[in-house]
Amino acid sequence: xxxxxxxxxxxxxxxxxxxxxxxxxxxxxxxxxxxxxxxxxxxxxxxxxxxxxxxxxxxxxxxxxxxxxxxxxxxxxxxxxxxxxxxxxxxxxxxxxxxxxxxxxxxxxxxxxxxxxxxxxxxxxxxxxxxxxxxxxxxxxxxxxxxxxxxxxxxxxxxxxxxxxxxxxxxxxxxxxxxxxxxxxxxxxxxxxxxxxxxxxxx
Numbered sequence: 001x002x003x004x005x006x007x008x009x010x011x012x013x014x015x016x017x018x019x020x021x022x023x024x025x026x027x028x029x030x031x032x033x034x035x036x037x038x039x040x041x042x043x044x045x046x047x048x049x050x051x052x053x054x055x056x057x058x059x060x061x062x063x064x065x066x067x068x069x070x071x072x073x074x075x076x077x078x079x080x081x082x083x084x085x086x087x088x089x090x091x092x093x094x095x096x097x098x099x100x101x102x103x104x105x106x107x108x109x110x111x112x113x114x115x116x117x118x119x120x121x122x123x124x125x126x127x128x129x130x131x132x133x134x135x136x137x138x139x140x141x142x143x144x145x146x147x148x149x150x151x152x153x154x155x156x157x158x159x160x161x162x163x164x165x166x167x168x169x170x171x172x173x174x175x176x177x178x179x180x181x182x183x184x185x186x187x188x189x190x191x192x193x194x195x196x197x198x199x200x201x202x203x
Contacts, residue, residue: 061147
């Protein structure tokens with residue numbers, strides 16, 4: 001009977017990492033909007049900032065149709081663009097994982113989406129937990145209220161939009177409803193729908 005080949009050091013390291021992988025509990029809050037739009041999500045501690053961007057887009061309700069960037073400890077993280085260099089360097093988010101930042105003391109940071117509308121999210125690291133058996137490594141556990149419509153114009157314009165759609169006598173009521181597709185519920189949020197999609201993400 002042939003003996004099993006010994007595992008390579010790299011394979012052993014991967015197994016150990018999988019067994020010791022923790023989840024980061026994040027609270028995400030969209031700033032300067034009412035009602036407050038927030039989510040609580042668990043992600044693997046070794047998630048890259050690039051993958052976290054995709055997770056944030058879905059749990060918040062955005063469509064990933066605009067530029068984004070992180071601000072972490074006074075440094076910028078995103079996707080560097082050689083065609084449009086900036087005065088301040090942009091760290092490549094694809095090469096940065098969350099856990100080393102936490103180990104260096106990170107507890108809160110900013111995620112910016114759509115530089116025109118200026119949607120600012122505050123991400124707070126609430127806890128590090130060990131995954132429960134047979135539960136996803138990426139999961140949204142709580143949240144409230146709908147994300148604003150894309151291209152509504154930013155926090156101030158969003159508040160004006162809500163006033164218009166709530167008041168049938170408002171001069172822009174019909175135009176705003178037509179623009180948003182007929183209806184918009186600022187209190188809408190489905191944890192089931194969010195997690196159905198997150199279950200397809202490979203951690």
